[in-house]
Amino acid sequence: MANNILELKNISMHFGGLKAVDNVSFNINEGEILSLIGPNGAGKTTAFNVITGVYIPTLGEVYFKGQKLNDIKPYKITEMGIARTFQNIRLFGQLSALDNIIIAMHSRRKSNMIQSIFRTIKYKAEEKYCIEKADELLNYMDLLGDRNEQAQNLPYGKQRKLEIARAMATEADLLLLDEPAAGMNPQETEELMEIIKNIRKDLKKTIFLIEHDMKLVMGISDRIVVFDYGQLIAEGTPEEIKKNPRVIEAYLGKEVTNA
Amino acid sequence: MDLSFLFNDYVMQVTTNTGINIIMVLGLNLITGVTGQLSLGHAAFMSIGAYSSAILSTSLGAPFIVSLVTGTLTGAIFGAILGIPILRLRGDYLAISTLGFGEIIRVILLNTDLVGGALGIYNIPDSTNIYIVFIAVAFAIFFMYRLEKSRHGMAIKSIREDEIASEMMGINIARYKIISFTIGSGFAALGGTLYAHFMTYINPVDFGFMKSIEQLCMLVLGGMGSIFGAVAGTIVLSTIPEFLRFASEYRMLTYGIVLILMMIFRPQGLFGKIKVNV
Incomplete structure (x- = not known):
């Protein structure tokens, strides 16, 4: 069995009477691309928020590399190696693309306040290293030409890519992508598919994504988990999911037999 | 050309006063312009610096440098103390609580006989001179510039852009908000310390709500989030009233007019490049 990097054990997330996520368990294996699909309001983003520490689950446990995440602050979880993007883009809009990347490197840097104020040799070396690495990442994402552009002025597709680059800059092993293809045209989606595949191949990252674009999901996922009304209704390879009657029912409704 | 007219006592005084304001407004810029946390109680930290240093200098006869450092640190500590409980607040709620804090400090000073009550503290040695203020201003600008460029400053800026x-x-973010409040308040207190040893007399009225607003106006005029803007805005609003002495009753009126025009024609401030949503 492959090594699992993230494990959700009987996770429930209740908001008052609403069971946004209800007793869900699944694993993410190291190095795989796992997709989470489901109709709107199925609790997909809530699951992301539980994993990244925004919400503390009502019941159940989350383990990352064997370590329990339940009471750990979001920024610590990022430090441990989970980074995410957002459904509605959340870049640091008035800062340059380069600065967006550099900020994400924060938890990997060590210079303290005094070193920063007086720009010691150590600080300068760290700064130089970071800028080089950030440029490398921007280049990888084909954004190098926009490095000094304010993030908010970038076209939509590039903002999406910059957000992925920013998540990668945290040096996380597990990337959570929340609807990375939302609002992209078919050509951009195609390009995004390539990027995600390459990230996994070149950088040995594990990728967990939420997506509505079925072409993308079916095209790149190793496995898929399906949510409906907060419950996990199916789990398997793209082929299995396509044929699964419960999934079809969740998306299209039940066939009416005796009307 | 004879420039000696520039070096009379009056010009020196205005310049010193402007310099002190610059230091405090740079502190406010860190909290409000860079971190995006609206503070309406900046004068309170100024008063903490002013009072603690004045007490040291008068009652205990401490040398100026000791008062200066202690006053600044006391302000910074109070900044950290205030920073912790109000971390969760945002926008108008934050503004109201900093305003409340400012008033509490003022009323405490007003009613504590130990610090002179309404009479304040007088006979403070006049240790502040223009050179010390110049050095302090240069240090403040240098410090803020370097801080903003560092990973810590970047982290602080990212809080302004998107906390989540x-x-x-x-x-x-909790840590960096406290750091920002601590440093920003420290600079307010440094300004207060210099102010006390410049005026040689302080009382609680000097540090009221209007003082906080005045500092905020300087920052908004110059441009939030911009060091150059903070300095420029402070210079403009610290010197304009001096040119308008002939119309002394209308001085505050010009203040208002300048700000209204500013908000209509250049809401990001004279030299501001960014929009701060507080």
């Missing part, structure tokens, strides 16, 4: 994203990118 910032935390998700591995930044301990």
Whole structure:
């Protein structure tokens, strides 16, 4: 069995009477691309928020590399190696693309306040290293030409890519992508598919994504988990999911037999 | 050309006063312009610096440098103390609580006989001179510039841009908000310390709500989030009233007019490049 990097054990997330996520368990294996699909309001983003520490689950446990995440602050979880993007883009809009990347490197840097104020040799070396690495990442994402552009002025597709680059800059092993293809045209989606595949191949990252674009999901996922009304209704390879009657029912409704 | 007219006592005084304001407004810029946390109680930290240093200098006869450092640190500590409980507040709620804090400090000073009550503290040695103020201003600008460029400054800026994203990118936002409040208040207190040893007399009225607003106006005029803007805005609003002495009753009126025109024609301030949503 492959090594699992993230494990959700009987996770429930209740908001008052609403069971946004209800007793869900699944694993993410190291190095795989796992997709989470489901109709709107199925609790997909809530699951992301539980994993990244925004919400503390009502019941159940989350383990990352064997370590329990339940009471750990979001920024610590990022430090441990989970980074995410957002459904509605959340870049640091008035800062340059380069600065967006550099900020994400924060938890990997060590210079303290005094070193920063007086720009010691150590600080300068760290700064130089970071800028080089950030440029490398921007280049990888084909954004190098926009490095000094304010993030908010970038076209939509590039903002999406910059957000992925920013998540990668945290040096996380597990990337959570929340609807990375939302609002992209078919050509951009195609390009995004390539990027995600390459990230996994070149950088040995594990990728967990939420997506509505079925072409993308079916095209790149190793496995898929399906949510409906907060419950996990199916789990398997793209082929299995396509044929699964419960999934079809969740998306299209039940066939009416005796009307 | 004879420039000696520039070096009379009056010009020196205005310049010193402007310099002191610059230091405090740079502190406010860190909190409000860079971190995006609206503070309406900045004068309170100024008063903490002024009072603690004045007490040291008068009652205990401490040398100026000791008062200066202690006053600044006391202000910074109070900044940290205030920073912790109001971390969760945002926008108008934050503004109201900093305003409340400012008033509490003023009323405490007003009613504590130990610090002179309404009479304030007088006979403070006049240790502040223009050179010390110049050095302090240069230090403040240098410090703020370097801080903003560093990873710590970047982290602070990212809080202004998007708190949630910032935390998700591995930044301990609670820690950086406190750091920002601490440093910003420290600079307010440094300004207060210099102010006390410049005026040689302080009382609680000097540090009221209007003082906080005045500092905020200087920052908004110059441009929030811009060091150059903070300095420029302070110079403009510290010197304009001097040119308008002939119309002394209408001085505050010009203040208002300048700000209204500013908000209509250049809301980001004279030299501001960014929009701060507080």
